[in-house]
Amino acid sequence: MKACFLLQRRFAYVGHAMAKILSEKYGVNEFCGYVSVRASFDFLKSQKDIKYSALLLDDEIHKKFKAEPLDYNYLKELEKRFGMPNLWPYIEMDRVVRRNQLLREYPYDTPPYTHEEMLKILQVKTKAIWKFLQKERPDVLILTVVADIATLFLLNAAKSMGVRVLFLKPARVGELHTLTEDFPNLSFAENVFAKLQSGAMSLPEEKRRAEKFLKEFREKPSPYSHQDTPDKKPVSKRRQFAFLAPAKFLISLRWTLKVFIDYAKNPHKDDLFVVKPWHYVWDRLKRKARVLIGFEDLYDEIDFRENYAFFPLQYEPEAGTSVFSKFYTDQLWLIQQIARSLPVDFKLYVKEHPAMYGYRSRRFYKELKKIPNLKLIRPTEWSFDLIKHSKLIATITGTSGWEGILLKKPIITFGDVFYNKLPMAKKCENINDLPYLIKERVENFHHDEKKLIDFLTAIYKESVDVDLIKIWEIEGGAHVEKNKQALTAYVDLIAEKLDLKPRN
Numbered sequence: 001m002k003a004c005f006l007l008q009r010r011f012a013y014v015g016h017a018m019a020k021i022l023s024e025k026y027g028v029n030e031f032c033g034y035v036s037v038r039a040s041f042d043f044l045k046s047q048k049d050i051k052y053s054a055l056l057l058d059d060e061i062h063k064k065f066k067a068e069p070l071d072y073n074y075l076k077e078l079e080k081r082f083g084m085p086n087l088w089p090y091i092e093m094d095r096v097v098r099r100n101q102l103l104r105e106y107p108y109d110t111p112p113y114t115h116e117e118m119l120k121i122l123q124v125k126t127k128a129i130w131k132f133l134q135k136e137r138p139d140v141l142i143l144t145v146v147a148d149i150a151t152l153f154l155l156n157a158a159k160s161m162g163v164r165v166l167f168l169k170p171a172r173v174g175e176l177h178t179l180t181e182d183f184p185n186l187s188f189a190e191n192v193f194a195k196l197q198s199g200a201m202s203l204p205e206e207k208r209r210a211e212k213f214l215k216e217f218r219e220k221p222s223p224y225s226h227q228d229t230p231d232k233k234p235v236s237k238r239r240q241f242a243f244l245a246p247a248k249f250l251i252s253l254r255w256t257l258k259v260f261i262d263y264a265k266n267p268h269k270d271d272l273f274v275v276k277p278w279h280y281v282w283d284r285l286k287r288k289a290r291v292l293i294g295f296e297d298l299y300d301e302i303d304f305r306e307n308y309a310f311f312p313l314q315y316e317p318e319a320g321t322s323v324f325s326k327f328y329t330d331q332l333w334l335i336q337q338i339a340r341s342l343p344v345d346f347k348l349y350v351k352e353h354p355a356m357y358g359y360r361s362r363r364f365y366k367e368l369k370k371i372p373n374l375k376l377i378r379p380t381e382w383s384f385d386l387i388k389h390s391k392l393i394a395t396i397t398g399t400s401g402w403e404g405i406l407l408k409k410p411i412i413t414f415g416d417v418f419y420n421k422l423p424m425a426k427k428c429e430n431i432n433d434l435p436y437l438i439k440e441r442v443e444n445f446h447h448d449e450k451k452l453i454d455f456l457t458a459i460y461k462e463s464v465d466v467d468l469i470k471i472w473e474i475e476g477g478a479h480v481e482k483n484k485q486a487l488t489a490y491v492d493l494i495a496e497k498l499d500l501k502p503r504n
Helices: 012-028 037-045 057-069 072-082 088-092 093-098 115-136 149-160 187-198 206-217 246-265 277-293 331-339 362-369 381-391 399-406 432-443 449-461 470-473 484-497
Strands: 002-008 029-035 050-059 141-145 164-170 176-180 308-313 347-351 374-377 390-395 411-414 425-427 463-465
Touching: 002 012, 002 115, 002 164, 012 029, 012 037, 012 470, 012 484, 029 037, 029 115, 029 362, 037 187, 037 206, 037 449, 050 057, 050 115, 057 115, 072 432, 088 115, 093 115, 093 432, 115 308, 141 149, 141 206, 141 390, 149 381, 164 470, 164 484, 176 449, 176 484, 206 399, 206 411, 206 449, 246 277, 308 331, 308 381, 308 399, 331 347, 331 432, 347 381, 362 374, 381 399, 390 432, 390 470, 399 411, 411 432, 425 432, 449 463, 463 484, 470 484
Parallel strands: 002 029, 002 141, 029 050, 141 164, 308 347, 308 390, 347 374, 390 411, 411 425
Antiparallel strands: 164 176, 176 463
């Protein structure tokens, strides 16, 4: 058994820890990896726990595009074999190549490359990844996300070779995490769900847990991740400028100096993901200036007595809007279409994502305010209150849609998301149908409690209780040893899907 890990950014430390468990507990002794940033690559090369047969560094491949002659014959053949149906989805989802985001703060949106340069980047990365996979021949590819040219091609190329694919994915139920072969869906849970629905399977213990979760959630709703809530994010002017307090200001100043010093010492300044310190400072200054000017005069008051649909703005950039919503990526345009599709007595409540406070411009919100039946809600408000009193939730692929289902609300989505499998959610495939879809949802909605409980039961059956968001995104993999027990439970689930048995 040979496992290939996508080891992107800070997940590299967590993925490596999982590889160690696969080796120690299940005897998997062959590993390879695709690595996104140099710091992770250097760590993986220096460690002595696992001998990777090959580690491919995205930063190094990217640099080769400058010397690459553009080969349209190659690209046309690539498009025939791996197009979706063309090659533009690979480029469009790559936030750095297409928009220069991540290196610059949203809403920066100026491509750093020409069309021809983008094609050369696509060319060098697909060639390198195909050669890598042909040489390594892994049995399974383990990854958490597809987010750029390299990861999307790695996924599609591996599938074309018959390689098993396992995505690590939050189940959106407490701290549960699950596996799926079909991101963004929950393939294993969906198989169990189908058996529960047909009566071919009964899971009384998991059903009890599902019913308990649902009861507690409805009594006291709680987000699956507390990191993106109004309590945790600085969604007010006071909290945004808390860094000016003497003690915090010194910390901020030291951190800014460190950014400049680290850049000056970095021998790989031309790596793809290296942020220039002057861009770091300038983008943050602009964000603070937006907050200083403020948005308070643009907010409307909530009136729970009126009929309204709720549209929570989604975080950008993220896969939910850039990958899984296809042509519904412009949230301003989409909101305009939703507003004009509502019944005449409805308002459209729009609320900013807590993590996006200060990023979008006043111009964006002022465009929203031109919509006569729209109310802009303060980001300090909790979405659960807005969901509970709404008549309809409209979302691209947001978690608010899932929370709405749990609270018995009709949902309209505009992208591919796991809860589309339930009849309480309807995906808008054609924007011309939206007014009729809204009318049907509002007037003829039926909540199916049995299907919801069976779906939750299936999720409990196919998930483990591990706070991977904390281990990976918050701790950055710095404390993987103390989280070994939780990670072992996740690896056990991976091993189950691969029919691996523990070593004697």
